[in-house]
Amino acid sequence: MSIENLSILVVEDNEINMEVIEFMLQSEGAIVYKAKNGKEAVEQFDQIKDLDLILMDLRMPIMDGYEATIQIRKKDKKIPILAMSANAYMQDIQKCYKAV
Known part of the structure; x- marks a missing residue:
């Protein structure tokens, strides 16, 4: 499956991780x-039309991914x-399901 021409919002507060993912x-x-926290992600989501996918970090300042x-x-x-x-504890997984 190709991701060519897919519009992807990457939400990540770590600059190095963001650079690697973006590349x-x-x-x-x-x-x-790109958005560096959850608040920016919500704002970007409201502005960008036709997003295909969001990659969301869970732990960020201002507003977390949940x-x-x-x-x-x-x-x-x-x-x-x-x-x-980086955290894959059962409580993190359960919290993800609740947010969806």
């Missing part, structure tokens, strides 16, 4: 939009949102 996605032809997902889901139930995290 990988753009090298495959994706159109990348709350940002809840806010986005109030507006759109269908857009795919993939959680990104």
